[in-house]
Amino acid sequence: MKILIIEDEREISQSIKDYFKTNGIQCETAENYNLALSKIGSYDYDCILLDLMLPDGDGFEILKELKSKNKTEGVIIISAKENLETRLEGFNLGADDYLTKPFHLAELLVRMQALIRRKNFKGSNSIIFNEIVVDIFSKTVTVNDTKLDLTKKELDLLLFLIGNENKVLSKSAIAEHLSGDMADMLDNHDFIYAHIKNLKKKLTQAGGGDYIKTIYGLGYKWENE
Amino acid sequence: MNNKKLLHKTTNSFLLFAVLLLLIAAPVFYYICQWLYIYETDEVLLFHKEAFVSESHNNYTQDDIAAWNKYNQNVSIVADMGVTKDSIVGKMLFEPEANEEEPFRILYAPVDINGKRYTYIEKRNLVEMEGMVVSVAAMFLFIIIILLTGIIWISKRLAEKIWKPFYNTLGQIQDFEIDKNNPPNFIPTDIDEFDRLNKSLERLIEKNTAIYKNQREFVENAAHELQTPLALFQTKIDTLLQLDLTREQSELVGSLNKDVSRLNRLNKNLLLLSKIDNEIYLEQETIIVNEYIEKHLDFFIEQAQAKNLTISTNFNSILSIKGNKAMAEVLLNNLFLNAIRHNIKNGIIEIVTKNNSLKFINTGAEIPLIEQTIFNRFSKLNPSSQGNGLGLAIIKKICDISHWNIRYSFENNRHTFEVTF
Incomplete structure (x- = not known):
């Protein structure tokens, strides 16, 4: 899988690149508008991460360019601008998702995975991890063909964990993922503990492996035993 | 302090002056008029006596005097009463025509007739003076009253005209708010x-x-x-x-x-x-507060679990409000999280809707918060708390721009935030 990161802050694109590398995602970077345009013109990507504020141009222009060239890449806008107008304009110009800076790399990764899943949808849409099968469409989870009864939050959590396989996830990253728009107001992230505990119990009771590891002082990690 | 309007203040001074002037001037004027009249009457009496003396009645006989006395009602010549010089006295005398006592001025003067000393007595009725003085005083009062009302009225009208630009400026300053984009537009004035x-x-x-x-x-x-x-x-x-x-x-x-x-x-x-x-959120729509709270109750219950809080809702009315949806949601979330954040272990939160108001009642620190400062930015009761001191400032701001009213109260160890829509 190959993606293009259009971002003028090299350190941010480098962090993304490093984080995604272990998930088999190949990242190319473009620090400015012109470079981005030439890369888009020459290659096809699975996904484009787009910063709106570039030193030599407007990110929206890149969206227009993609549209005019009938490119079908999924685009996630990563921007420091946070208001309804820019968000709506981004979606109108063909962006698929919008993530406000600062964000967690884990969040970016699962959003990208979800986007690529949607784009590459071919009949079935399930995530398989050993004995665990998650059907995105019907929102059902089976372990060794036994259906699990998960709450919406638990399902969300499971997808977040599997998506970030082998990555240490901080409590705040999980809490912010689970609480969506409300995240900015939460000052206590302990509520995720209950969700983790319940999910863990449901998975192991159905005969699944104990993949959720607690990392002392930091958070959790989904790890193949 | 009891504030008076500027115009009333000048008018009031005028009025006070006018009343004082009238109160003092009326009796003074009356007595001066009376004194003048009496003075004139006395002059006339003395003049008559001088005339009597100079018209040389020196040769009057006893009979002449009796006849004089008979035909002259007001003047009589009587035997010497021991009067050595002219003296005038005021006296009440019975007037048969009016059948009552009336004020008189009486002159007693010594005269010599045929070498014999007599006393000349002349009296003059002052009744006509009373009537005249009263009518003069009334006229005087009438003129003064007209003059004063005229002055007051004119000064008031004039002041109104002069102060008009001032009141215009005052009104505009009163309506001015620095965070709204409405700079005042003063009318030009030649003062x-x-x-x-x-x-x-x-x-x-x-x-x-x-x-x-x-x-x-x-x-x-x-x-x-x-x-x-x-x-x-x-x-x-x-x-x-x-x-x-x-x-x-x-x-x-x-x-x-x-x-x-x-x-x-x-x-x-x-x-x-x-x-x-910056009031970016201006779009107005209808939001059902109860529905929003019920929809997100699970989320808040989850947040409250760590403190084992009991959350109860008491919806007495369907609270349907007009406002910006995003702002209203931020307001409700902040109110709810505020009630959780500052709560105690095993505390309670009660959400009440009644008529057009919404109340968040919660347990917490057992002392009331300081109402004047809680809505200020970064005013934190407990500096070590995880809150950033902006929650209530945001709540207040949203209420302000939406023209809602937020009130805090503390009763029975319960903190209450009430929003009236």
Whole structure:
């Protein structure tokens, strides 16, 4: 899988690149508008991460360019601008998702995975991890063909964990993922503990492996035993 | 203090002066008139006597005097009463025609007739004086009253006209709010003082608005500029998390991560505050408060679990409000999280809707908060708490721009925030 990161802050694109590398995602970077345009013109990507504020141009222009060239890449806008107008304009110009800076790399990764899943949808849409099968469409989870009864939050959590396989996830990253728009107001992230505990119990009771590891002082990690 | 209007103040002074003048002038005038009349009467009496003497009645006989006395009602010559010089006295005498006692002036004067001393007595009725003095006084009063009312009326009209630009300026200043974009537009005036007042005010407002805008922009720009370094900070910590860390290092990174989350939240809230200031959210729609709370109750119950709070709702009415949806949601979330954040273990939260008001009642610290300052930015009761001191400022701001009313009260160890829509 190959993606293009259009971002003028090299350190941010480098962090993304490093984080995604272990998930088999190949990242190319473009620090400015012109470079981005030439890369888009020459290659096809699975996904484009787009910063709106570039030193030599407007990110929206890149969206227009993609549209005019009938490119079908999924685009996630990563921007420091946070208001309804820019968000709506981004979606109108063909962006698929919008993530406000600062964000967690884990969040970016699962959003990208979800986007690529949607784009590459071919009949079935399930995530398989050993004995665990998650059907995105019907929102059902089976372990060794036994259906699990998960709450919406638990399902969300499971997808977040599997998506970030082998990555240490901080409590705040999980809490912010689970609480969506409300995240900015939460000052206590302990509520995720209950969700983790319940999910863990449901998975192991159905005969699944104990993949959720607690990392002392930091958070959790989904790890193949 | 009992404030009076400027116009009333001048008019009142005039009125007071007029009343005082009337009260003092009326009796003084009356007595002066009376005194003058009596003085004139006495002059006339003496003049008559002089005339009597000089018209040489010296040769009057006893019979002549009797005849004189017979035909003259007001003047009589009587035997010497021992009067040595002219003397005039005031006396009440019975007047048969009027059948009552009336005031008289009586002159007693010594006269010599045929070498014999007699006393000359002449009396004059003062009744006509009474009537005249009263009517003169009445006329005088009438003129004074007309004069004074005229002066008051004219001065009032004139003052109204003169002060009109002042009142216009005053009205505009009263309506002026620095955070709204409505600079006052003073009407030009040809009165120098008011013109200077207007110009000074204009300059003052212009300067302050500029400072205010500058400060607002500074907060907004600072918050915006902080987002990129914060993003760098966050992504680097996320990267750091993936390294093989010792227990000690993990703890450090974990607490760093908490700090950056807190910074993020603070920054987002600052951005939100400046966004409300700029009133980007203007679209109005109808929001059913009860529905929103019920829909998100699970989320809040989850947040409250750590403190084992009991949350109950008491919806007496369907609260349907008009306002900006995003702002109303931020308001409700903040109120709810505020009630959770400042609660105690095993505490309670009660949400009540009644008529057009919404109440969040919660247990917490057993002392009332200081109502004057709780809605200020960064006013925290407990400096070590995780809250960033912006929650209530945001609540207040949203209420202000939406023209809702927020009130805090403390009763029976319960903190209550009530929003009236």
